[in-house]
Amino acid sequence: MNKKRLIFHGEVAFIEVHEIPSEAKKLDVKENHFVVGESETHGNDHRVTTIDTSLFTKEDVLFLESIGKTEIFCPNKTRHDTITLPAGMWKIGHAQEYDYLNEELRRVRD
DSSP states (O other): OOOOOEEEETTEEEEEOSOOOTTOEEOOOOSSEEEEEEOSSSSOEEEEEOTTEEEEEETTEEEEEESSOEEEEOSSTTTSOOEEEOSEEEEEEEOEEEETTTTEEEEOOO
16 A cells, blocks of 8 residues: 655645646746745745746646655744655645534634
């Protein structure tokens, strides 16, 4: 059984996948980083370096393919440590929580 890796950077989840969907469109990233998670409450965000990294999108879902090690970081260094994502293919998602008062599932807000 092949186990998939799951790595969190704050509320942003990187879920290992075996392939990027063939219908996914490659993003043309001109900066040396790409924002993969906006912070709704602290004015900070989660970014990945784009050196040796390609980003794709399919139906508003982001995918990342890295042939090297990709750094995940926040501009505000006090919010989260910088971590290194191993080479591979990853689906980018967000942690969810259940709001019992409103009886709904929602994205975790940072």
